[in-house]
Every structure is written in structure tokens, then in C-alpha cells.
Amino acid sequence: MMGSSIKQLLLAFALIISTVSGVFAQEHTLDGQETKHEQEKGFNVGDMIKHHIRDDRGWEFAHGITLPLPVILYSKDRGLEVFSSSHLNHGAIYEGYKSEHGHIHRVDAAGKPDENVHVYDFSITKNVASLILSALILFFVFTSVAKGYDKNKGKAPSGLQSFLEPIVMFVRDEIAKPNLGPKYATYLPYLLTLFFFILVNNLLGLLPGGANLTGNIAVTMVLAVITFFVTSFSGNKHYWMHLVKPTGVPVALLPIMIPVEIVGLFMKPLSLMIRLFANITAGHIIILSLLALIFIAGQAGAGTGYGVSLIVVPFTLFMNLIELLVAFLQAFIFTLLTSMYIGSAIEEHHEADHGIGYEGPGVEIG
Amino acid sequence: MDLLIPDLGLLFWQIIIFGGLFFILRKFAWGPITQSLKEREDNIQGALDLAEKTRGEMAKLKSENEQILAQARNERDVMLRGAKETADKMVADARDRANIEGQRMLEQAREAMQNERQALVAQMKKEVVNLSIEVAEKVLRRELNDKASQEKLVQDLVATSHLN
Numbered sequence: 001m002m003g004s005s006i007k008q009l010l011l012a013f014a015l016i017i018s019t020v021s022g023v024f025a026q027e028h029t030l031d032g033q034e035t036k037h038e039q040e041k042g043f044n045v046g047d048m049i050k051h052h053i054r055d056d057r058g059w060e061f062a063h064g065i066t067l068p069l070p071v072i073l074y075s076k077d078r079g080l081e082v083f084s085s086s087h088l089n090h091g092a093i094y095e096g097y098k099s100e101h102g103h104i105h106r107v108d109a110a111g112k113p114d115e116n117v118h119v120y121d122f123s124i125t126k127n128v129a130s131l132i133l134s135a136l137i138l139f140f141v142f143t144s145v146a147k148g149y150d151k152n153k154g155k156a157p158s159g160l161q162s163f164l165e166p167i168v169m170f171v172r173d174e175i176a177k178p179n180l181g182p183k184y185a186t187y188l189p190y191l192l193t194l195f196f197f198i199l200v201n202n203l204l205g206l207l208p209g210g211a212n213l214t215g216n217i218a219v220t221m222v223l224a225v226i227t228f229f230v231t232s233f234s235g236n237k238h239y240w241m242h243l244v245k246p247t248g249v250p251v252a253l254l255p256i257m258i259p260v261e262i263v264g265l266f267m268k269p270l271s272l273m274i275r276l277f278a279n280i281t282a283g284h285i286i287i288l289s290l291l292a293l294i295f296i297a298g299q300a301g302a303g304t305g306y307g308v309s310l311i312v313v314p315f316t317l318f319m320n321l322i323e324l325l326v327a328f329l330q331a332f333i334f335t336l337l338t339s340m341y342i343g344s345a346i347e348e349h350h351e352a353d354h355g356i357g358y359e360g361p362g363v364e365i366g
Numbered sequence: 367m368d369l370l371i372p373d374l375g376l377l378f379w380q381i382i383i384f385g386g387l388f389f390i391l392r393k394f395a396w397g398p399i400t401q402s403l404k405e406r407e408d409n410i411q412g413a414l415d416l417a418e419k420t421r422g423e424m425a426k427l428k429s430e431n432e433q434i435l436a437q438a439r440n441e442r443d444v445m446l447r448g449a450k451e452t453a454d455k456m457v458a459d460a461r462d463r464a465n466i467e468g469q470r471m472l473e474q475a476r477e478a479m480q481n482e483r484q485a486l487v488a489q490m491k492k493e494v495v496n497l498s499i500e501v502a503e504k505v506l507r508r509e510l511n512d513k514a515s516q517e518k519l520v521q522d523l524v525a526t527s528h529l530n
Contacts, residue, residue, distance in 0.1 A: 050369075053369070054369065055373060055376065072375075102368075102373075120374060120375075121373075121374060121375045122374075122375045122378055122379070123375050124379075125373075125375065125376065127376050128375065128376060128379040128383075131376075131379060131380060131383050131384075132379075132383060135383050135384075135386070135387045138387060138391065139387065139390060139391065139394075139395075142391055142394075142395035142396075142399070143394050143395055145395065145399060146394060146395045146397075146398040146399050146402075149398055149399055149402035149403075150398065150402075153402070154406075154409070165403070168399060168400075168403070169403065172400065172403070185400070188396065188400060189388065189391065189392035189396040189397070189400075190388060190392075192391070192396050193384075193387060193388045193391050193392070193396070197384065197387065216373075216376060217369070217370055217371070217372050218372035218373050218376040218377045218380060219376065219380050221372050221377070222377060222380040222381050222384060223384070226384070281369070
């Protein structure tokens with residue numbers, strides 16, 4: 001009861017503030033080095049949006065309020081180096097490092113990039129910080145839920161536990177069980193982690209100042225690659241045989257079908273990766289573009305800006321609600337497709353169906 | 367950090383943190399949660415099954431009770447009927463026996479009276495004979511005072527008694 005009301009408050013807060021926060025969203029780009037240049041040329045929508053959907057060295061909650069995050073670098077000659085990201089603000093050179101367009105280079109005394117030294121960047125960026133935050137949230141929420149089961153043993157669930165239990169059961173009964181069959185319990189922890197990780201990060205991304213973590217290709221790539229490995233390692237004989245000898249395919253078609261099957265193998269995780277990345281990023285771009293309309297109109301005069309905002313703000317609110325839906329939907333789809341891919345890899349075939357009347361383990365979505 | 371090129375640092379941290387999160391949650395959250403959910407479901411299913419079974423048993427018990435009741439009622443009826451019959455029979459028997467006894471007693475009384483009367487008659491006969499003999503004696507004693515009369519009497523007696 002407590003948990004759900006807090007959650008509601010949080011969502012309402014997120015919706016209102018993220019709409020308003022757009023007002024403060026200005027042309028402060030990565031590392032701030034281009035700010036001055038842009039201010040001269042006026043409001044640049046593209047840069048503003050790019051800044052918001054990309055990673056950043058510090059965590060900017062509002063214009064001018066930035067939490068510096070640690071920069072962690074590894075280079076062969078100097079080893080591991082850690083310092084605050086505030087040293088690199090506005091294109092400053094620190095310890096021979098300069099951050100340009102998000103990439104850190106070694107520079108010589110004259111400020112020229114040193115191409116000979118390769119710098120590996122393991123910095124805690126805004127996305128990594130958000131990732132750690134979401135991991136902590138998930139850890140504390142679900143260990144407390146698990147404690148709730150211990151505490152309320154033999155009793156009705158309470159609090160956060162009763163809020164999350166239907167979702168856990170939904171993942172188990174609607175995603176895992178129908179697609180994975182009797183062996184679902186092996187994969188359930190992965191599916192649950194995946195679902196709640198994507199969901200929490202989608203929702204965190206909707207918060208004002210939140211990082212666009214699930215809209216980052218590196219994050220979705222890791223998730224998709226894990227799914228690919230899980231699928232491949234659980235694949236039974238039939239799954240692999242299907243690649244080279246698809247059932248019910250005439251021999252003449254095999255030269256075409258075998259490459260298609262092999263491409264399909266990699267296309268599945270690739271589609272997972274791009275679907276989540278594109279959906280979340282697109283949602284952020286739409287909201288930011290809508291809000292940018294106010295500032296574009298504002299350049300024609302303050303009155304026009306306020307006038308346009310009367311139309312744009314309700315519409316942005318509406319888009320935010322849609323994004324809230326998408327946050328759940330994409331978490332669901334990613335998990336569902338993962339379970340379907342694993343399901344198709346572990347499925348036992350007792351007889352050849354020749355592709356007739358075969359309806360797959362579930363319905364393809366997305 | 368371009369939009370479509372995965373960033374090495376983020377890849378690294380994502381693998382580490384997501385992997386760590388998965389193992390930690392699997393051990394400390396998903397394990398206990400799914401276990402408890404399963405236990406609770408089994409509990410509920412067990413309770414439902416038990417209720418169903420109990421309901422069946424109750425129905426069976428009820429029908430058995432009714433059967434027993436009906437049987438008891440039947441037995442009671444049979445017993446009542448039997449008792450009534452026995453009672454009737456006993457009454458009839460008693461009546462019969464009483465009748466017979468009464469008849470027998472009457473018979474006895476009649477017999478006793480008969481005997482009494484006969485005894486009485488015999489007694490009376492004897493008395494009458496004795497009296498008559500006494501009277502006769504007295505009369506004879508007086509009549510046979512003399513020798514002649516005695517002779518005469520003997521003569522008469524002999525005359526009257528035909529000795530053949």
C-alpha cells in the first residue's frame with residue numbers, strides 16, 4: 001500500500017517535472033565546450049536533443065547544477081588514473097587529457113591530440129552512475145521484497161511486496177511459463193532481472209535529468225548479447241540441426257535457406273538491441289522536440305513562446321504518458337522475445353511438422 | 367559517445383553491473399521470492415483440495431447418517447410392532463389361561479361339592495340307619511319281652527324271608 005502510493009507520487013512528480021524541466025533544458029552540450037559558440041548562434045534544437053539523449057561526464061540535474069563524476073582512464077604508459085570530471089569541463093586540459101565530443105585524448109603541451117597513445121575510458125559517466133543507481137534500487141527493492149516473504153510467511157503479502165508480486169507473477173506466468181515450458185525455472189531469474197532492469201531504467205530515464213540508459217546502444221547490446229549467449233548455450237540438438245537442415249524445406253532451397261537461418265540467428269539479438277534502443281531514444285527525442293518548439297517560437301518573441309507552450313505542454317504531457325506505457329511495454333517485449341528465443345532453442349520436437357500449422361511458442365510482437 | 371557506437375566504458379560497466387545484479391538478485395531475491403510464491407500456491411491448492419475432499423466426505427457422512435437414521439427408524443418400527451404383538455399375545459394368553467384356570471377351579475369346586483354331598487348323604491343314611499336300628503331295637507326290646515312274641519316274630523320273619 002505504501003509502496004504503490006509512493007510509486008504513484010513518484011510517477012506524477014516525474015511527469016510534471018520532466019515537462020517543466022524542458023524549460024531549463026538549454027544548449028549545454030557534452031563537456032560544455034560548445035556552449036559559448038552556440039549561444040552566439042542562438043538556440044540549436046539538434047544539439048540540445050543530442051545532449052539530452054547522449055552520455056555525459058557529469059550529471060546535470062538542471063542548468064548549472066552538475067554533479068561531477070569520476071573519470072577513470074587506463075593507458076599503457078600511465079596505468080590507471082582517476083580524477084573528477086569537473087577538471088575537464090569546457091574543454092579544459094587536465095593532466096594532459098582533453099575531452100572532445102565525449103572522447104578523451106592525450107594532448108601534448110601545445111594542446112594537439114597525441115595519436116600515439118590510446119586511452120581506454122572506463123569513466124563513471126552519467127549513464128554508468130544511473131546504471132549503478134538502478135542496480136542499487138533493484139537490489140534494495142527486491143531484497144526487501146524477499147524479506148517480506150520471509151516475514152509474512154503464510155500470510156498475505158504487504159506493502160512493496162504486494163505491489164511487485166503481481167508483476168513478478170506476470171513475468172513468470174505470462175512470459176516464462178508459456179514460452180519455456182516445464183524448464184522455465186532455470187531461466188526465470190534472468191528474465192526477471194532483465195524485465196525489472198529495463199523497466200526501472202526506462203522509468204528513471206523519464207525522470208528529469210535522468211540518464212537515457214536503456215536508449216543507449218551499449219546497454220541494449222550487452223543485454224542482447226547475453227540473451228544470444230543464453231539462447232545459444234541452451235540450444236538443443238534440434239535447434240542447431242534446424243540451421244543446416246530446416247524441416248520441410250526442399251533441397252533445392254537449402255542454399256538460400258541455410259544463410260537465412262544463420263543470419264536469423266544473429267538477427268534476433270540484433271533486433272532486440274535496436275528495438276529497445278530506438279524505442280526509448282525516439283521517445284526522448286519526441287518529447288525534447290516538442291519542448292524545443294516552445295523555444296523556437298520563443299525566438300520570435302516571448303508572447304509567441306508562451307502561446308505555443310499552451311498547446312505544447314499538454315501534448316508533451318500526453319507523450320510522457322505514452323512513454324510511461326512504452327517503458328512497461330518495451331520491458332515486456334524484450335523479456336517476452338528473450339523467453340521466446342530461449343524457448344525455441346530448448347523446445348523438444350517429437351515429430352517433424354514441416355512448417356505446417358506451426359504457430360511458434362507465442363505471438364510475435366514489436 | 368556517438369549514438370550508434372557502443373561506448374567501451376559503458377559496455378564494461380554494463381556487463382559488470384548487470385552480471386553482478388543478476389547473480390545477487392538470483393541468490394537474494396528471485397530465489398526466495400519464487401520459492402515463497404510456489405509454496406504459497408501449493409498451500410492454497412492444498413487447502414482447496416482439502417476443502418473439496420472434506421466437502422465430499424461431509425456429503426458421504428451425511429448420506430451415511432441418513433441411512434443410519436432411516437435404518438434406526440425402521441428398526442424402531444419393527445421393534446414397536448414386535449412389542450405390540452408380544453403384548454397382545456401375552457394378554458391373549460393370559461386371558462386363555464385365566465379362562466382355563468377358572469374352568470378348572472369351577473370343575474374342582476363342583477367335584478368337591480359332589481363329594482361333600484355324597485359324603486353327607488352317606489352320613490345321613492348311616493345316621494338314619496343307626497336311628498332306625500336304635501328305634502327298632504327299642505321297639506323290639508319292648509315287643510320281645512315275652513317268649514311267645516319272640517317266637518311269633520321269628521315265625522313271621524322266617525315266613526317273610528324266602529330262602530331259596
